[in-house]
Amino acid sequence: MDNTEKKTISRKTLNKSFHHWFYGHLTVFSQEHMQTFGYLTSMLPIVEELYDNKEDQEKAMKTYTAFFNTEPQLGTVIVGVTASLEEARANHGNVDDTTINGLRAGLMGPIAGIGDSLVVGTLIPVILGIALGMSDGGSPLGAIFYIIVWNLLGYFGMRFAYFKGYELGDKAVGILVGAQGKAIRRAIATVGGMVVGGVAATWVTVKTSFKLTNSSGKAYLVLQDKLDSVYPGLLTALFIVACWWLMAKKNISPIKVMLILVVVALIGVLLGFFNPGLSY
């Protein structure tokens, strides 16, 4: 194999692989093999191009039957990296199953974490936050704005991740996992933290309707105003921290936390602490 010409995956095939991933990463999701089949369909064109005989193809495809799951948008970089590793294996073979799967397994966790909080938890809420403002009053503008901006970012961002991953190969891994990667993650977490704080303050509103009124009906204590004069949004912040505490420190599942909120809401309504103040 050493003497043969160096094999390279054609641009066309890379494109195909990318689009298979772009479209199919989650379509046949199950709790057992989340994105494995999406990965398989994405690698298939590459494997078919790199290996001529059926046997090699089967051996190669076998590699990608291992469980896979990550955040799909950012995770595209992993597919790109394995494309390049598969190419390397086809050429001189000192890349093996274990290497590729170790790398896949090692990256999918961190990238799921980064992607879920950065892409889904930060980027999308920010664009949505802007769009909501534009759709106030029933205008379709915000929705259209969101569709365009997000899909352009999503498509070209994933494309970039795929081809960057292919280009850099496992060097991409070094960047994502080394000291610089850690620093980058810290930077992103900082942006994420602040933006999530902004999202919370902008779009989440927990308010109490508790008031003390004097005999003539004038309110001399409006609790919500007092709380806001201590720290604007105090009640909202407290509820969020309480939910976080239940989930992170008491290991209570989100669903149970929601049920707790139902109970809290009921009690609050009965005590006159909460009152949405609605009527048909």
Place this chain on the structure above:
Amino acid sequence: MDNTEKKTISRKTLNKSFHHWFYGHLTVFSQEHMQTFGYLTSMLPIVEELYDNKEDQEKAMKTYTAFFNTEPQLGTVIVGVTASLEEARANHGNVDDTTINGLRAGLMGPIAGIGDSLVVGTLIPVILGIALGMSDGGSPLGAIFYIIVWNLLGYFGMRFAYFKGYELGDKAVGILVGAQGKAIRRAIATVGGMVVGGVAATWVTVKTSFKLTNSSGKAYLVLQDKLDSVYPGLLTALFIVACWWLMAKKNISPIKVMLILVVVALIGVLLGFFNPGLSY
């Protein structure tokens, strides 16, 4: 002494010692022996428990007759530390007078500085600042809020400091005085500086009444507005920096600075620069 059982101060005695400090640290204050007697009454239960014979007790108590003064709230940690050192001395005796008093003398200065600026100069003004807003218009709410919040923080904070000091012993010293301690102090000074700035801007207001009016009586130059358009609160800031400069750079005592302000106020009033604008 090596073979005897290890002595430990009982929880009850520690509690007693803590409360003696909590209550009595300043009651018999004089300029000569500021908090020394508070310290003595605080160590007494511990000494009585650890040593059976009078002679040992007297020797131990002697240690704490050295001058002591620090910021009382944060300083509680020192009492806790010496409780633990006294225990160690009772057990194997390689802790001596000099060690304990060196540590007390070394810590009381920095902790006075940190405590005065952090607890008294930052924490209390912040709680007061909030409370003031709540008592605007003559409502008792703010005062009650302050009483509750400050005393809970004060009592449980001091308790925490005492028992943490007892637990860590001289390791607590390392934390407070080493590189990390320095970094912590820097962090606290940053918060302190910004909050003091906030307190100054929120609650201190120096205003000039100087105006130029045209023949028809309309003011065409309101100096205060012009100054605020340069930098909101400029005059207040200038007065504060001037006071700081007199005290820090010219070594003028606060009382003398106040007298200077009286003179400044008088001249300002005469020149029409200041005018509180009041009447019965």
Place this chain on the structure above:
Amino acid sequence: MDNTEKKTISRKTLNKSFHHWFYGHLTVFSQEHMQTFGYLTSMLPIVEELYDNKEDQEKAMKTYTAFFNTEPQLGTVIVGVTASLEEARANHGNVDDTTINGLRAGLMGPIAGIGDSLVVGTLIPVILGIALGMSDGGSPLGAIFYIIVWNLLGYFGMRFAYFKGYELGDKAVGILVGAQGKAIRRAIATVGGMVVGGVAATWVTVKTSFKLTNSSGKAYLVLQDKLDSVYPGLLTALFIVACWWLMAKKNISPIKVMLILVVVALIGVLLGFFNPGLSY
């Protein structure tokens, strides 16, 4: 020469040199020898004092015929430094032409950059920005304020730079060019960047007049409002970045960029995107 008394430039001569620079640095500017003659007139009194015989004077003056150009205010420090170097040369002579001119050439670039962005691009716009607010409505106050504040800062700042440069000699260079100098420049660039951002947002306003109106003439989409709800000043920011991009990345000269803006303005006006909305 070793045995003679140490020569020092008299205070009077330094003052003369400083004022020659203060006044004459740019008066006979040409594109060929920008500030060279200003430098020569500034060094002349010093050279005349330090050297008695004509020949030495000529030799010394020769040094300063090399091209010179920097930001004049901050650049004063260089003149001060060379004054001190000239003095050193007059005393023991192990400072030579090459040293002095290397230093001049090495410093004039960075100091031009720092000075242009810090003094002309940051300090002056800030003072002007404040002054503009004070002159709103046709009051001469702002202009007078600017004249006084800027000239005091300019004159005494340059004086300070000159004498500091003279005092420190080439040590001043170390400060300006070493690791600390780099850190200082970074700090200044940070202030510069933020203030320029502030200047841009405060005093530059690009607005679109684009609207969609329904049949009854009510505007249901005011583009400018929508853009501002995305990010206040978005259009202004975009135009600035576009200009930066044309100049920095496409190497288009400012004049050409201005011409491009004329075209953009024309097209914008024709399309109804821009409309200054004026009439006699």
Place this chain on the structure above:
Amino acid sequence: MTISWIQASILGIFASLSSMPGMAGSTIGNYTLGRPLVGGLVCGLVLGDLKTGIAAGVAMQLVYIALVTPGGTVSADLRAVSYIGIPLAMVAIHSQGLAATSTNAADLAKSMGTLVGTVGTVGTVLFYGTATMNLVWQHIGWRAVEKGDFKKLYAVDWGYPWISHFIFSFIPTLLMTHFGSSAVTALKTALPMDGIPMKTLFTVGALLPCVGIAILLKQIVDSPLDFIPFFVGFTFAASLHLNLVSVTVVSLIFAMIFYKLDMAISTNRQAVPSGTTSTIDDDEEDEDI
């Protein structure tokens, strides 16, 4: 307002496309069509009342603004929110004769969304149903892989799951939207707006986003120090009314600082000989994100 079989079918198709896992890929599907804001646009177009659709979509989007589904843990499935909840909310708004963009309409929409999407757990049931049925197709897939019949993978990944969705997205959406309007009216009679149940429901609607934000926080916060950026961002928005883009811009300078700090510390650590001191280790702890 009624929802015809044809309208209900179109909604069913969108539900299939936009679910988690959906037939349009997550970018276009769940993250675009699935967002209630876009769902409101679609429902508005399908039901012929754009304004009410958008208004209902905006209201519900607020509840699910920060929805993340880490590792397939779905706390609320958006197909039900967007393509069952929104249409029914629109019907309810119409049947109450409320103005599309009034606060009451928005609150009604939120409560419907809450009712259908979360409290009713319709969405999560549908999600687990779909995912479970996909096990069948994956089984077919494994057999194909074993046999080396790779081409079959395309059918497995792109084709068969439509069957799961026919059952768990299309049919439920079809039936619930078509027959839902009478249910909505019934609800009105059963639960008056000023009664305890509806008040509670509305209050829950306001509290629920806290869980979404808290889930996000769980990912970001490891040590108490990590709360600081969150609260700084919160303060910027709550006290200074900075909008989200502005918050993002300001956050960048802090991100840059922490990036450089981490780089400085890590370079530094390389320089320190192996026997590191305890100080460094202390520091390490709160450094991991």
Place this chain on the structure above:
Amino acid sequence: MTISWIQASILGIFASLSSMPGMAGSTIGNYTLGRPLVGGLVCGLVLGDLKTGIAAGVAMQLVYIALVTPGGTVSADLRAVSYIGIPLAMVAIHSQGLAATSTNAADLAKSMGTLVGTVGTVGTVLFYGTATMNLVWQHIGWRAVEKGDFKKLYAVDWGYPWISHFIFSFIPTLLMTHFGSSAVTALKTALPMDGIPMKTLFTVGALLPCVGIAILLKQIVDSPLDFIPFFVGFTFAASLHLNLVSVTVVSLIFAMIFYKLDMAISTNRQAVPSGTTSTIDDDEEDEDI
């Protein structure tokens, strides 16, 4: 409004409890009962006019918001401010017939507080009196320590100082509040509000807090760079109207940055061989707080 002997006695007891050094411990005493805001509450309850009491307390608290007494250096003793100044201010407000919460009432309160508490230096005289008399009890204490009679320490620390306070807190408060009302009225006639003395007094009242803040600054500021956080905080509050809690929250992220910076530098310094360069020393200088 008059102040009866009984009312005056209660105020005297509170003055004893709340002074620096006071009989209630600094947490409950000086830092709680001594703060004019709380003093206003107490005086309001004792004199039977809560609203005026609180309003006067708020006004005076503003003047002493940042009062620290480092190392027993007392620039203004709060017992006199809170339990002599506030009651007399209340009397003055009443005798002038001013509305409790009007600006004029607040200004009058401040001027009274300034008059009694600081300019009159009543408070500081009382403070030094108490502390000096305590020397007597401490002397008794030392003798007991020498004799090993430790139990006596409790009497020294908790009992005898009441005598100092009877003389320097209780009696002055009793007399000054009881007889003060006529003095207050006399003052009114002697010094009209629009005369130079009162104008000056009021202006001094506004300027005095600058000294308090400056004392704090003295503790924080060592190098000119340390002014930066102060002015940033000032700007946040003055230009952006952030309240104090919000300023505190924002300050935390800077505190975190400087903490990490210092840790990075110190770890770094450990790594540098003993012959440190001048650069490091330069840096050191402005690093010490």
Place this chain on the structure above:
Amino acid sequence: MTISWIQASILGIFASLSSMPGMAGSTIGNYTLGRPLVGGLVCGLVLGDLKTGIAAGVAMQLVYIALVTPGGTVSADLRAVSYIGIPLAMVAIHSQGLAATSTNAADLAKSMGTLVGTVGTVGTVLFYGTATMNLVWQHIGWRAVEKGDFKKLYAVDWGYPWISHFIFSFIPTLLMTHFGSSAVTALKTALPMDGIPMKTLFTVGALLPCVGIAILLKQIVDSPLDFIPFFVGFTFAASLHLNLVSVTVVSLIFAMIFYKLDMAISTNRQAVPSGTTSTIDDDEEDEDI
């Protein structure tokens, strides 16, 4: 309003003093007298209508707020803006009968300034004219240096350039301001305010400052990261309406952080043995300003 020969001469002298290179030194000349704000004051005094002068000066100052001329690259020369543009603008405002401080007057002023100062490139022509003519005096200077006749340098630096300015500053200002008023009136007829050319001109006036800011940015921005402080400052001013002094104050704390960071990194680098790692090099890149 007309401009007499005497008035025009005074303006001509100020033009000579305030140009880049001007006869008053850059501090007093270009950076003081040359700024349109000060120019407005001068023109107002000379033409006897201070208010209109200042108003026109403010308007034009806005356009040239961030003007820097790095390395003699003059994008707009202020002598023409301040001492030709402003007087003509004042004439125009008068001839239109506009109120001095109205928006229309300001816009008219800006458009005149744009017309005369930049679009007309009058100023830059004058600048290059002056600088080129100065070559003659410099030539004289070089000969004097060669001959050792150093005293002559004073004449070269301080005296002869007045000739350049007589030709390129005084004469043009004299003629253009004196004869300009009729031109201004003619302009009015030729180009109606609501026509495309004037609309474009006004729009250009609003866009031009972008170039000034961009020139500044070019000096500050080396890597994309350097945009961050700019946008943070922009956000503070645009979203929070902080004024420039406040922005400067806030920027100081970031400056301090970056200073300390750079010092930490550089000390650190000294500690690292010569064979630096790639990480450091990466970092280096975006560190250079």
